[in-house]
Amino acid sequence: MASTSVDWSALREDFPILREQAHGHPLIYFDSAATSQKPRAVIDALRNFYEHENANVHRGLHMLSSRATEAYEKARQRVADYIGAASAEEIVFTRGTTESINLVAQAWGGKFIREGDVILLTVMEHHSNLVPWQLLAERTGAQLRFLPVRDDGTLELEQLSSLLTPEVKLFAFTHISNSLGTINPVAELCEKAHAVGALTLIDAAQSAGHLPIDVRELGCDFLAFSGHKMCGPTGIGVLYGRAEILDSIPPWHGGGEMIVSVALEKSAFKKAPHRFEAGTPNIAGAIGLAAAIDYIEQIGRPAIFEHDSQLARYAAQRLTELPGTRVFGPKEERGALAGFVMDAAHPHDLTTFADQYGLAMRGGHHCNQPLMRRFGVSGTTRASFYFYNTTEEIDRMIEILHAAVRFFS
Known part of the structure; x- marks a missing residue:
């Protein structure tokens, strides 16, 4: 079989x-749609980091910090290669799919969404790709629209022409439904959204570890997924965003690492992706995710x-x-x-x-x-x-x- x-x-x-x-x-x-099990290669990668490389990243000049920084940034590049991103600078490490989507909703949405704008979703969305947009709509006066689902679990694509109007600023949709198993035609959805000037966000939580993804071929503007559903550790996720879009978004969280300089009155911030990674990141989680990607790619x-x-x-x-x-x-x-x-x-x-x-x-x-x-x-x-x-x-x-x-x- x-x-x-x-x-x-x-x-x-x-x-x-x-x-x-x-x-x-x-x-x-x-129950792998909730979280996957972890292969020995990932467990060993986590143990190796804590036994031989454990240190904070980026600002330290000692050997362990240099090794930890190199491993962390190599993990970012590994993720970029895995999803076909143009650059590692388009990869933001988060706690998971939920945080990735909330980052877009609050940082991008907070800057660009205004009263009367429309965010288009589908009826099959996980709460993580629904509630953040509800909160944004409540704050800004934007409206939510929903693409219906047929009895067979597929999207009513014939409704898109009436729903995708120039007022739509973002179309956010799941790649694979976590309840139905429906595999949505995400490249087609991205193309139709871009035709009216809307950006797109793909929830790839259920697809990133199961099928090939190339963000440039799909044409998406944002893509979010979690490590723990694809053999990686818990507490590590990814937000992909096109570089020019990420650089147009203000910081989400403030703190160490995401700044260039700080004065008492104001601060200057780094470019993406580091402007979105305030504080000590999940270094071991990123390294474990890279090990999971290596393991998955060996299988194909x-x-x-x-x-x-x-x-x-x-x-x-x-x-x-x-x-x-x-x-x-x-x-x-x-x-x-x-x-x-x-x-x-x-x-x-x-x-x-x-x-x-x-x-x-x-x-x-x-x-x-x-x-x-x-x-x-x-x-x-x-x-x-x-x-x-x-x-x-x-x-x-x-x-x-x-x-x-x-x-x-």
């Missing part, structure tokens, strides 16, 4: 946590995407065998997850039951409350996959869910 050029079973040995037992059963980890993102999407399609097909089960999202191409509801049990009860058999899934609204209301449910059960998962694990999931039907009936 999966690509024959990669030994997926052998890769599982790189992840120590997959040898864990859960309630006396082998762990089946189907095209192979990862093929493997993950096949797992998701297989899971979606097998879930239809369960009585009273409704699977959400596209039937054909989908990201590495399957969201569903079962008549037999609430998602919280279902995931609690599954956990007793070693199966880790997530139940709830997945920070997608408007989308859940669109489909008439309070939440779903979500099984999400990565390249360390197998079809045999999906078969075991189906066995456990059959047992759940019997138990709750």
Whole structure:
């Protein structure tokens, strides 16, 4: 089923946590859309930094500081290469996707958005790509518009011509839905937005570790993602922004490192990206993210995407065998997850039951409350996959869910 050029079973040995037992059963980890597991290479990179390079960056003249600075800035360049950015200066390190989007909303939006301007979103957005724009609209008097979602989980693209008017200053949208698995045509969305003079922001939290991304080919102005969903550490994220746009945005946080000079009355600030990285950054997190990128690139993102999407399609097909089960999202191409509801049990009860058999899934609204209301449910059960998962694990999931039907009936 999966690509024959990669030994997926052998890769599982790189992840120590997959040898864990859960309630006396082998762990089946189907929650990678929430956070991925970490390979030994990333764990070792973190340990190596703390054992041999730990120091603060940029201002120190001693050996350890120089080594830490070199590793940190090499990580920035590694991220730039990974997403096809023109320069490492277009890469801002943040705490994660949420902070990256908030940075744009507050710093860029605070300068450029005015009363009567429009921000276009989609109904499938994660709260992290909705709430920051709501807050901006409340402060500025801007309006929010929403591109609807069809019953099959795809966007109503025919509505774009009426929604994308000259008043739209930004179109922010997800690459892959974290609840539906929908893969949106992001290059097309960027092109249509630019045709009316709007900037674009892509939420790549669910795509950055699963498929190839080239920001210049996509034509986006901003792109945000997190390290922890792509084998990297928690607490490290990325905001990509085109250089000329980043340099037009005022600082977001103030403090050390982001300044050129400080007087009692006013300060002068560095150019991007450092003007957006006040204080001591997550040095180890950036180094760990670079190690995760190296690990992913050794496998190859095209192979990862093929493997993950096949797992998701297989899971979606097998879930239809369960009585009273409704699977959400596209039937054909989908990201590495399957969201569903079962008549037999609430998602919280279902995931609690599954956990007793070693199966880790997530139940709830997945920070997608408007989308859940669109489909008439309070939440779903979500099984999400990565390249360390197998079809045999999906078969075991189906066995456990059959047992759940019997138990709750």
